[in-house]
Amino acid sequence: MLKPICQLLYARRLLQSLPIIETSSTRFITTSNSTNNRTFKSSFRVIQDTSIDPVESERNEKNYKQLLDQYTKHVELAKSGGGEAAVQRHTLKQKKLLASERLRLLLDDEEDFLELGLSAGLGMPYGDVPRAGMISGIGRIHGRLCMIIANDATVKGGTIYPVALKKQLRVQEIAEQNRLPTYYVVESGGGFLPLQAEIFLPGGRTFYNEAVMSSLGIPQLAIVCGNCTAGGAYIPTMAEEAVMIHKQGYIFLGGPPLVKAATGEVISAEDLGGATLHCSVSGCTDYFAEDEPEAFMIGRNIAETLPSHNSCTLESEPPLYDANDIPGLISPENNIDIYQIISRIIDGSQFSEFKKKFGPTLVTGFGYIHGCLVGIVGNNGWLSEHAADKGAHFVQLCCERNIPLIFLQNTQDNPDPPLSGEMYGNQLRAHAKMISAVSCSCVPLITFIIGNAIGPTSYVMANRSMSPNFLFCWPNAVFCIDNPNKITQDLLQAGSSTGADVEAVKVKVTQKMNTETTSFYAASRVWNDGIVLPQETRKVVRQCLEVVNAYKQRDQPKAQVIRM
Template sequence: MTVLASALDVTGPEYAAHRSAMLDKLAALEAEHAKAVAGGGEKYTARHRARGKLLARERVELLVDPDTPFLELSPLAAWGSDYAVGASIVTGIGVIEGVECLITANDPTVRGGASNPWTLKKALRANEIAHANRLPVVSLVESGGADLPSQKEIFIPGGGLFRDLTRLSAAGIPTVAVVFGNSTAGGAYVPGMSDHVIMVKDRAKVFLGGPPLVKMATGEESDDESLGGAEMHARVSGLADYFAVDELDALRQARRVVSRLNWRTVADRSGGVEPPLYDQDELLGIVPGDLKVPFDPREVIARVVDGSDFDEFKPLYGASLATGWARLHGYPVGVLANARGVLFSEESQKAAQFIQLANQRDIPLVFLHNTTGYMVGREYEQGGIIKHGAMMINAVSNSRVPHLSVLLGASYGAGHYGMCGRAYDPRFLFAWPSAKSAVMGPQQLAGVLSIVARAAAAAKGQPYDEETDAGLRAMVEQQIEAESLPMFLSGRLYDDGVIDPRDTRTVLGMCLSVVHGAPVEGARGGFGVFRM
């Protein structure tokens, strides 16, 4: 039998403590998400509504098919920075007329929808997802262009947005722009480089330079409507393919455009969908509040995969990494899950073999992180931990099947790399509120700095100040702890969002559906040199 038997005691005090800690983290997360939803705040939201306009998320809600989920991406972008949480843009994946699409929507309540450095990073990540997974792109545009005070961080890399639109089109991936308001300066190239363009009467204003800039540059007197209004672009310039009488009409026309794309995917569920045997609500009580306390990732797997059926690969070898085959929402997956934190040589070799097998069979891989990294020490260095860890990282780097990563607990050091962290281009990467990620744990990092400082003082024959050392260690521990938390990392787009553990199966199912929009083909070689 390959159905997992759960040993989780949902009536015990440990489960209650873990659940309570997770719920506290979820409450804090919800408060930060609320800031993104609030956009520019009550004043600017009221002004926007007074103009008869819908909010960004309302536009998205009306665009997607009724009663279908919208997987919002990077909602905490810019968290901890000088810019508004959410980075003045909504990005995500939704279903329009039965077609999975990548949707972006400027939030005009935040500085008129102007793009800041985090807006750019978030939009570029959305385009990357669209290209990798062959998702049609629908842009809901209302932006005053670049946030001028921060232009030095936007102008040079910002051209990548327009490059991406043309590359998507060249790859046969449809792009649709719906213009609700200003689309100025560089923003004018979003409709200019999209395959299909819809503009709203008396609202859309698309021009490279508005009347003040035209006056300064040429001396010409002009007005918004004759310079870049929707009717002018529909009747004179030809930039607008469709002319909408209002926002609702524009969204209706956008849905019609998508319905006429004749868009087909290669998605295929060769098996039925069977729910897990265990309640997904129980995922709240699995990960301890203290990540030094181990937990069995099979308890997570049992509540995520179809039928809780997990066919484990090499269960008696390399026991601190669980690997095996399963189905998730009907899609075959290979799962790698850290069982006891540390990765040894055996786990590294096991992972490399498993990844190669997944590539031979064209099966996507799911990585569930809870690792402190690769084992250190004389015995392990002599045993070849470097070359074996490199073997695992080599396999991850050159694997061609889609990778989906979820940070459950710790994800430290090179173990983060071996488990397909952000630098290794997973198609999607999400984190639980319990996750932490850094070069190493706060205490270890502070301790290393202390040892180095002590050695430096001894080499100079100087006394070592223990009081200063204690203060330095406390400061460093506090800094590294803060910088390893999921909201901090998500704010920098090191993941695609921090999710409620109970949503893990749904989120992964949506991602698997998306990645099957493009052919799933594994590497048949080309893994580089495995050092034996």
């Protein structure tokens, strides 16, 4: 009698993973476009056995404290803009608002703003470019989720560096992928000329993206708050609607000094490209604002005319286990029990695991995060052949049911290397199958690097190459093409074979690997969308789920679910 009851309970949990719609009298199971939010009490099992070793936890927290101190300094430097002198010149002399103050006028709630690329631009070969010279992220304007790209003119006068271009292109990619209306708060001097060779050709892609997004019905809007020179002039003129501030905003390909040098004519910035000219003569902009508060009020008014998106009140309950425990669960070697992490992220710590006994080094299953049903894929050791087969099956299953996927990536070395060519081939086949499933998935992908992003199995777990909707990392994340220790040994052997000073090579190689594999190095180069503290993960996932569900259009799976 017990076995049929167990089967019924499992079938009930399986049905919970299917989307639900409500009518006035009946609730139906469906696979249509749905936000998959919970309207009932889940019967998923609570994750048990999450006890913490106090000695191990203390050791881990001590190591994490060093990372946290480094992260804090990173954030402080990023938020300092161009420095005290540049900030004073911008605010006191030029009487302008800072980029952060402009966002405060535009957003409904600045506290719920999901900033992207906060660490971008720090420690570059050409010096620090805090926030890559722009604040970018997603927030609500009159209830509509919008992407915002705001130049910070205190950083090199708002000029575009290669890393700034890389960040803007990534932000536009996110906006297009999630169909987010995009606001450009513009004050830019165009490209940084000493580095023009790295900017000129890829720089035109920003204009291409703006045009393509508009053609796809994704609104492109601009507020001109200062000089828009050279390439910066195209952003507002290509926008669908543009606001311009009187005697503060200017649009021209070449400013008054260039005009004088080329033609000998002396002309003011206002006559050459001011708000009066562009709002009443050229028609390049649409709304004339006397000052910044009025400009951002108009910007908010525009948002009221935008199409509304899917919105829902999600029923939610907190995890049973404290997220503040997570730093104590992260060992210096990034050995992390994935169940401990999942239990501190999902609602009620309730998880319906898929294929638990098959390929156990990859954990897959269903849970709710702030009331939204998600599929979770997390490393719990080396990605074996069976684990990859399971992962491909689960990804396709979520695509068939229109369930967003959360990847918790922490790749590990293979403790038992294959003993034959056939075994190697089987592993490669399984990994290739999962890469194909992830690459061709038709549901939102949200990836967190919670430990290691090392070697080819990082691709399998939806890294940047797989174009996830969002990709964040924890401060302890490690990024490398192979195990850093192995690379160090290989480079040392290569150095010794050429007769080089082994000790000198060792110091140089070790320093290089210690620097270039960190989360801070990766985030500053826009290899991801930013560093997230472990205890903030659940909040950031909630923000991401709101974004991916807001304007999404259901893509149908292109093939049946292949079991193995």
